[in-house]
Amino acid sequence: MENNYEKFVRWYLRFNGYLTVENFVVHEPQNGRVPEGTEFDTLAVRFPYSREQIEQKLIQNDPRLEDTEASGGKLTDFVIAEVKSGKRNGLNDIWHPDGGDQRTNHVAYLLRWLGSLTTEAEIAEVAGQLQKDLRALHGSFIFRVIYFSHAKTRQAVPATVPQITFREIAEFVVNLRTPCWAQYNMGVKSAHEQWDDMIRKIWDIGNPEKAGSNGEKIDEILELLTK
Secondary structure (H helix, E strand, O other): OOOHHHHHHHHHHHHOOOEEEEEEEEEOOEOOEOOEEEEEEEEEEEOOOOOOEEOOEEOOOOHHHOOHHHHHOOOEEEEEEEEEOOOOOOOOHHHOOOOHHHHHHHHHHHHHHHOOOOOHHHHHHHHHHHHHHOEEEEOOEEEEEEEEEOOOOOOOOOOOOOEEEHHHHHHHHHHHHOOHHHHOOOOOOOOOOOOOHHHHHHHHHHOOOOOOOHHHHHHHHHHHHOO
16 A cells, blocks of 8 residues: 555656556466566656756756766656655665576566567567666666655665655755746746545645745655654
């Protein structure tokens, strides 16, 4: 079941132009049963020319999500989001450097489902590279793992993996995303009554007309996530 932090990350990706899927399960048939082989918190894909534009005004994305090769090379960007909201830090076991064939097969299962690679040879090649390096380039596609958590760590996460904290996401919401409508003279905020209840509350906290400093609003969003 998706928790508040996973939902927060998923909507953050959505606000930045990604299509998302939560709690993707790899199935592993055994002895007449189909148990769970592994689970990915959130999958996301952003196509190279994705943009949100209103009256010739572009809604700005978070620079923290940008990848030099993905943006400069006009690549389709596949993100595998690892979301750690509890006490356990570090990546899931599937990304262990000595993953072995079973874990690589789980990554291959994911790549088949994403559907961007044609042959089994391509899938095997990219799965091996992605499982080993947590990042893979193939043709016009990039596949990468991004780590989301309360605090950044270099002990449990390789330096090659981008890390974004929940506070940084809240900063994006308050400092960049919610005030953009007012900055463009289009109104105080967008209409979003059909959104998820928690996300609507977060959006209302970030409303530039709401009393309080940006720091106080960021703290209020982080407190809301714990409920």
